[in-house]
Amino acid sequence: MIRPDLHLHTSASDGIYDADELARLVQRAGVTLFSITDHDTLAALLRAAQAAYDRGLAFIPGVEISTEGDEEIHILGYGVTPDDSALNALFSRLKQERINRVRNMGERLQALGMPVPTEEIIESAGASVGRPHLGRAMVERGYAATVQEAFDRFLASGKPAYLPRETPTASQAISLLRQRGAIPVLAHPGHIKKPMAQLLPLLRAWIEAGLSGIEVYHPANRGNYSKWLSLAKEHHLLVTGGSDFHDHSPRHGQIGETALEWPTALQDGWALFKRAKKQSV
Ligand SMILES: [Zn+2]
Ligand SMILES: [Zn+2]
Incomplete structure (x- = not known):
């Protein structure tokens, strides 16, 4: 039985547990397929792959890239390689x-x-x-x-001490992930403040750049799962989900919780796992 959690943070970014400890907690929560998606770093992935192997858990190496247009958008990348030189160069520049x-x-x-x-x-x-x-x-x-x-x-933007960031745009992050053989997925669309009428043309541009999925089952989307699910289906995108666990505070989800609200977790988790495997060989 696949019980996935495809969005987890370690202490390599802003989570509190290292990869070994997180894998232990993942197993304790009954999750059988997990992905580590630290912000702008691949540093925890090798240890996590080893920990997953030791525990007999299925693992997809991932990352979460912060991008900026007029609003911060997060792009998840699945099936990345821990020593990817182009991604590591981007992250050290960032x-x-x-x-x-x-x-x-x-x-x-x-x-x-x-x-x-x-x-x-x-x-x-x-x-x-x-x-x-x-x-x-x-x-x-x-x-x-x-x-x-x-x-x-x-x-804040426009205030006297503010300076802008030089992050990639969402489209740039998506094409880079694609070039590196990874699967780009739009993270927690429920956090995006833009109205649907503004989001739709952006989504089309992102799909054009290679966007392959939407993170439907995320705590930020709760109450609106069907809206994001139909958007994913309409555009033939993969459906993913995860808790965005960082620590035990209620600011973020807890390990495995979104899998309980995800009726097609088995099919969707398996589809992503298969595709990430295929692209990494
Ligand atoms: Zn995020
Ligand atoms: Zn996250």
Whole structure:
């Protein structure tokens, strides 16, 4: 019996468990097919593949790429190779770019009379340093009452300390994943704020670029599964699902939970597994 969870984060990005511990928790939750999809890194995949093998679990190596147009869109890639040179080059560029951006935004805050210790922030935040870390430092120093206020007044797009990111667009991430033999899937469409009338032309462009699936069974889509499912069917896209587990807080899903709400988990999980295997050989 396949019980899939195809969206999980480890401590290689912003989850709290390493690949070994996560595989143990996956097995304990009764999940039999899982994928690790860390943000912009492949660092946990080799260990995860070994842990899956040791435990007799089916595993699809994955990744979740953050992309930006006028809104942040996440693209999942399934069947990636842990030592893929093109993907690793993109991710190390993005990591350096995150650091530079925090440094430059720190300089802007300094010029505004609100110095924050950017080097310390970069040091302690690790791979995914970003605006929330600056916001927290601003609250600690009394420049803003809350992180939200720090964003609203200084850090958000168009505010005085803001600098844009140089991330790929969704279409670029999709074509890169395709070129590298991976299967690109639109993550948690329920998080997208655009109305359907604006999303549809984008979706068509993404399909043109090689988008192969939609993550229908994600906690953000709850209550709207049938809407995303019919969109996937209409465009002949694969259907995937996962909890987006990071830790035990209620901010994200818990391991295996979306599989319980996913009537075709067996067929869909198997379809993705087969296709990811075929593309990786
Ligand atoms: Zn995401
Ligand atoms: Zn995620």
